[in-house]
Amino acid sequence: MTYEELVKTVKDAAAKADASSIQEHVAFQFNVTGEAAGAFYLEIKDGKVNVEPYEYYDRNVLVTSSAENIIKIMNGQLDPVLAFTLHKIKVEGDLGKALVLKEVIK
Numbered sequence: 001m002t003y004e005e006l007v008k009t010v011k012d013a014a015a016k017a018d019a020s021s022i023q024e025h026v027a028f029q030f031n032v033t034g035e036a037a038g039a040f041y042l043e044i045k046d047g048k049v050n051v052e053p054y055e056y057y058d059r060n061v062l063v064t065s066s067a068e069n070i071i072k073i074m075n076g077q078l079d080p081v082l083a084f085t086l087h088k089i090k091v092e093g094d095l096g097k098a099l100v101l102k103e104v105i106k
Contacts, residue, residue, distance in 0.1 A: 003038040006067045007053045013074035014042060014049040017104045022047060026100045029059040036067040042101075049104060060097040065089040076105055 001009075010030075028042045041056035042049065063070075069088045072078035080102050083089045091098050 001036045001067055003032070003036045003053070006032060006036040006038075006071070007040050007051065009071055010040065010042070010074050011051040013071075013105070014051045017049045019044050019049045019104045020047045022100055022104065024097075024100075026061070026097045027056050027059040028061045028063055028098075028101065029056045030070055031062065031064040032067050032070065033064060034066045044100060044104060059093065061091060061093040061095075061101075063089055063091055063098075073101075074105060080105075 022044050023046070026044045029039060030042065031039050038053070039055045040051060040053045041059065042051050043056070065083070065088060069078060069083055073080050073083060078088070080089070084091055
């Protein structure tokens with residue numbers, strides 16, 4: 001998988017996400033390790049999810065993981081809290097805001 005394919009896959013998954021109940025602004029930066037390495041951001045703003053292939057310097061949460069685990073999380077196949085507990089992802093920043101991702105990708 002290439003970086004571009006990963007970003008498209010995450011965008012497609014985010015398009016199906018329901019963020020209508022989230023009225024706060026939350027910005028995640030994902031640093032992808034291994035195959036498809038790179039960085040992209042996922043922003044929740046005004047109840048909508050946006051994914052772009054750029055770094056986000058004013059982020060609330062930084063997630064570092066493999067492309068495989070990110071895709072599993074976005075597709076609902078891997079619970080983000082479990083992934084954090086099992087050290088499949090590394091999370092830095094506001095852990096309270098990090099939990100918003102779980103609400104969005106039910």
